[in-house]
Structures are given as C-alpha cells and as structure tokens.
Amino acid sequence: MKKLLLVLVVMLIASTSTFALGGQDSGSKAAAETLTPTGKLNVEVFDRGTDGGKTLAHDNAWTNWIKQKVKADLNIDITFVPVGRWSENTDIVNLMAAGPGSAPDLCYTYGGGMVEAFRDQGGVTDLAPYIESYLPDLKKLLGSDPAYPGKDFIYRNADRQTGAIYSIPSYRVAIAQRNVFIRKDWLDKLGLPLPKNINEFYQALRQFRDKDPGGVGANRVVPFGQNNDVRWGLANLIHHFINPKMSDKDRWIYNIADRSIYMDGYKRGVQEMNKWYNEGLIYRDFPLMVTADDFYNQIKSGVVGAFCQNWDMPYRTDYRILEDLRKNVPSADYVPVDIVQNKDMMDKVGLQMFIPSFSPNKDAALKYLNWLAKPENYQFLQIGHAGINHEMVSGVPKTLATPPGNQWIQNSPNNIDYTMPINGVEMGSAELNAKVLGFSYGNIPPEVIANAFVISTTNARAAAVFTATTKVNQYNQDLREKADDLLAQAITCKPNEFSKTWDAGIKDWLASGGKEVFDERKSLYK
Numbered sequence: 438m439k440k441l442l443l444v445l446v447v448m449l450i451a452s453t454s455t456f457a458l459g460g461q462d463s464g465s466k467a468a469a470e471t472l473t474p475t476g477k478l479n480v481e482v483f484d485r486g487t488d489g490g491k492t493l494a495h496d497n498a499w500t501n502w503i504k505q506k507v508k509a510d511l512n513i514d515i516t517f518v519p520v521g522r523w524s525e526n527t528d529i530v531n532l533m534a535a536g537p538g539s540a541p542d543l544c545y546t547y548g549g550g551m552v553e554a555f556r557d558q559g560g561v562t563d564l565a566p567y568i569e570s571y572l573p574d575l576k577k578l579l580g581s582d583p584a585y586p587g588k589d590f591i592y593r594n595a596d597r598q599t600g601a602i603y604s605i606p607s608y609r610v611a612i613a614q615r616n617v618f619i620r621k622d623w624l625d626k627l628g629l630p631l632p633k634n635i636n637e638f639y640q641a642l643r644q645f646r647d648k649d650p651g652g653v654g655a656n657r658v659v660p661f662g663q664n665n666d667v668r669w670g671l672a673n674l675i676h677h678f679i680n681p682k683m684s685d686k687d688r689w690i691y692n693i694a695d696r697s698i699y700m701d702g703y704k705r706g707v708q709e710m711n712k713w714y715n716e717g718l719i720y721r722d723f724p725l726m727v728t729a730d731d732f733y734n735q736i737k738s739g740v741v742g743a744f745c746q747n748w749d750m751p752y753r754t755d756y757r758i759l760e761d762l763r764k765n766v767p768s769a770d771y772v773p774v775d776i777v778q779n780k781d782m783m784d785k786v787g788l789q790m791f792i793p794s795f796s797p798n799k800d801a802a803l804k805y806l807n808w809l810a811k812p813e814n815y816q817f818l819q820i821g822h823a824g825i826n827h828e829m830v831s832g833v834p835k836t837l838a839t840p841p842g843n844q845w846i847q848n849s850p851n852n853i854d855y856t857m858p859i860n861g862v863e864m865g866s867a868e869l870n871a872k873v874l875g876f877s878y879g880n881i882p883p884e885v886i887a888n889a890f891v892i893s894t895t896n897a898r899a900a901a902v903f904t905a906t907t908k909v910n911q912y913n914q915d916l917r918e919k920a921d922d923l924l925a926q927a928i929t930c931k932p933n934e935f936s937k938t939w940d941a942g943i944k945d946w947l948a949s950g951g952k953e954v955f956d957e958r959k960s961l962y963k
Contacts, residue, residue, distance in 0.1 A: 561603040585904075611783075749889055816863070818855050
C-alpha cells in the first residue's frame with residue numbers, strides 16, 4: 438500500500454489570567470447584532486524573529502501589500518500586531534487581558550484550549566450568526582468536513598446544544614505530521630540498511646554511540662537529538678506503544694491539551710525512552726535545551742544521528758536544516774524511516790480563528806477574514822512574485838528560496854502566517870496541490886518530499902474528533918505543564934525509579950484537574 442501511495446504522489450508531482458472582557462455574546466439562535474463599520478482593524482500575526490534574513494513580521498513588503506489592497510477593496514486600515522510564534526500562549530493571554538486597543542480584533546492560535554478558556558470568561562464572539570452573511574467565500578474555501586460527512590467544515594466548532602461558534606478552524610492542505618529521520622551517510626559507513634522497525638532503529642542508535650561513524654568524537658556524538666519538547670520530539674516513538682485498538686471515544690477522552698499521557702500503552706512507551714536515555718542514546722541535556730534554534734544548530738553541526746520532528750523538517754527552506762548541515766558535512770543526508778505504528782496524522786484543522794467579544798471592529802474583522810478567502814488574495818500571498826518567490830514548471834508554481842535581505846522574503850512557508858484560513862498552498866484541486874507540495878522545497882527533488890509525506894501518513898490516524906462544549910477548561914495550562922514535567926522526569930530518572938516516578942506524577946496530574954476533565958468528557962461523549 439505504501440509503495441502504491443508513493444507512486445501516486447510521485448505521478449501527481451511529476452505530471453506537472455483575568456481578562457478585561459465584555460459580556461459573552463448570546464447564542465447563535467438569536468438574531469445577529471448590527472455591527473458598526475469602523476474602517477479600522479488590528480490583526481494578529483506570528484512573529485518568528487528575523488534570523489536568516491527574515492523581515493519584521495508586522496511591517497514588511499507583504500503587510501504593505503495587504504494594507505494597500507484591503508484599503509482599496511474594503512476601505513479598512515489594517516494594523517498588524519506581532520505575537521511570538523513560540524510564546525503565543527503567554528502573549529495572547531496578555532493582550533486579551535489588556536482589552537480593547539491592545540488585543541487584535543482578529544486573532545488566531547493553535548491552542549484550542551485557550552479559546553475555550555477565553556470563551557468561558559465571556560471573551561469570544563459567537564460567529565455563527567455571521568457565517569452566511571459575512572463569510573460566504575470562507576465557507577466555500579473551507580469546503581466539507583471529512584470528520585463529519587455532509588457537514589461544512591466552517592461549522593466544525595459549533596456547539597451541539599446552542600449552535601454557537603466561538604472559533605473557526607483554518608484548514609491544512611497537507612495532513613502529514615511527524616517523521617523519524619536518520620543520517621543515511623552514517624548508516625552507509627557502518628554498512629547498515631535503513632531500519633525497518635523500532636528494534637532495528639534502536640540497534641542503529643547503539644552503533645552510532647559506539648562507533649561514531651561521523652567522526653565527530655565519542656564525547657560529542659548524539660545518537661538521537663532531542664530538546665525540552667519531549668512530548669513532540671519523542672511522540673512517534675512513544676506512541677508506537679499505544680494500544681492500536683483504542684476506540685475513538687477513549688482517544689478523545691484521554692487527550693487533554695494535546696497531551697496523551699493517560700492513554701493505554703503510553704507509560705510503556707515512556708519507559709522504553711527511559712531505557713534509551715540511560716543507555717546514552719538520547720541527548721543527555723535535553724531538559725536544558727529550551728531554545729529551538731539551539732536544537733536546530735546542534736543538528737546542523739553534524740553530531741546528531743537521528744531525530745523526530747515535523748514530517749518535512751530537514752527540507753524546509755525556513756529552517757535550512759539539510760542545507761546548512763551540508764555546509765559542514767557535504768555528504769550528510771537525513772532520510773525518513775518507517776519504523777513505528779500508531780503514527781499521528783493531522784486533522785484538517787489548523788489554526789483556530791476568533792474575534793474577541795470586546796472588539797470594536799467586528800465588522801471589519803469579518804470582512805477581512807472573508808477577503809482572505811478569495812483566490813486573488815491568498816494565492817498571491819502564497820506564491821508571490823514570479824522570479825522572486827516562485828517559477829512556473831509545467832504550469833505549476835515552484836517555490837524559490839528567496840535570498841536573505843530581499844524585501845519579498847517569506848517569513849513563514851508560503852506566508853502561512855498571513856493566509857490565515859489556509860495552512861499550505863491551495864491551487865484549486867488536489868492534483869495541483871500535490872504538485873505544488875513537491876515543488877515547494879527549493880532544490881530538494883520532489884520525489885524526496887513525496888516519500889517523506891507517504892511515510893508520515895502510512896499507518897497514521899488523525900486525532901479523534903468530537904465537537905462538544907466543555908466547561909472544565911481552567912486546568913488546561915497546568916495539566917499541559919505538569920505532563921511535560923513528568924515526561925522529562927520519567928525519562929531521565931534511573932530505570933529502577935521509573936514506575937515510582939511515573940505513578941506519582943500521574944496521581945498528581947489526576948488530582949490537579951485531570952480526573953475532573955476525564956469525567957466531564959465521558960459524560961459528553963455520545
């Protein structure tokens with residue numbers, strides 16, 4: 438099946454806190470309030486820094502183009518409000534707490550739990566009354582919902598009792614999530630084939646540790662690279678041990694704030710990582726590596742034999758992992774390996790878009806959101822200028838690596854931070870989207886991207902979906918932090934202390950709100 442999928446994809450490519458909030462909006466069954474046009478709008482944008490020649494997220498050629506065209510099309514003046522990509526939880530909370538004039542009128546986040554917390558405090562606008570009147574282009578763009586046949590995706594977050602919609606999801610064009618990557622040049626030096634299962638992968642890491650095939654020095658070699666975000670970087674390896682027969686009901690109930698520590702088999706997976714860590718296979722100081730750039734630079738230095746991250750991480754032009762690594766080690770090559778079961782696949786949901794209830798510019802926010810859903814607007818933002826951001830290959834735009842310092846450099850892949858409703862390039866058909874995906878990675882051959890995509894999605898399941906309005910959301914941040922702390926402690930402790938450490942952490946986690954959340958979810962699921 439995997440080979441067939443690979444052939445099909447290659448063929449497609451080759452063929453072409455306390456908030457200063459107003460009262461909560463009434464349910465969507467009530468008539469929509471009359472929104473007063475203001476001609477002004479504050480819009481959130483992720484700030485990814487300026488490393489690698491990136492421009493200021495809120496003030497650059499792209500934002501100027503948006504401002505000018507929105508002014509001409511809608512007579513609205515836009516101001517972009519930067520929010521740290523990796524500190525979004527804290528930044529958005531602070532902006533919401535500051536209230537009108539500080540918080541953006543149109544916000545987005547990857548944290549659905551945060552939107553729920555804002556909603557519970559009366560801080561989010563019910564968007565349901567405005568979908569048909571304000572958002573027809575967005576509704577068309579988002580299309581149908583694969584999780585709920587016959588339902589439009591724009592209604593994914595509708596409350597089952599009231600019909601209220603407090604956030605609208607953007608959609609992911611590519612639904613691959615993570616891959617495990619390994620240094621093929623190291624395997625070749627050792628005469629080892631690509632690992633086909635988790636045990637062969639484990640044995641390869643031991644060879645990396647003992648024989649240092651990269652010649653980096655026995656004290657410097659890192660068989661498996663990892664930073665402090667363990668729940669993501671070790672997810673594929675840990676989730677391999679989760680019971681594959683778990684029902685969607687249990688998968689939904691026991692996944693809180695994107696943490697799965699209570700799922701059947703998760704403990705076994707963490708215990709295996711504890712074994713690997715104590716054998717010197719996982720980077721020993723990972724709890725101290727809190728900066729993403731430090732992790733990427735370690736990989737680029739040539740000392741890391743394997744790692745697990747986003748499915749396309751080594752090939753992305755914004756991170757330049759493989760590109761910069763080859764400046765240090767010209768023969769270096771990272772390739773994905775299909776070694777685990779129970780892989781995760783992205784749901785169609787990307788960002789969550791919402792409008793604060795206290796915004797004085799709701800009319801402008803809705804109009805701009807619909808403006809972003811028009812092909813003439815989002816396609817230019819995605820592919821940019823011919824000869825600068827892309828070139829046409831057989832009728833398909835191939836993304837170019839725009840030189841640092843060029844005013845039209847894209848701070849995020851295909852400007853996903855500005856094309857709010859879409860994560861990925863949308864060309865109007867699945868066939869064209871597949872071709873664009875293969876051509877979106879600079880000088881990386883499209884068949885390499887196709888292979889990585891197929892490996893990531895083979896034997897993978899999307900997160901279990903169940904739309905319900907939860908009321909017990911006040912524990913999300915605490916449970917997220919406690920789960921992350923427990924993972925670090927359980928992986929780094931001595932093997933004979935593992936069960937005691939894990940069981941004590943789980944007991945505290947349940948007492949800190951986990952059990953209350955589980956009980957509510959069990960009562961909601963029907």
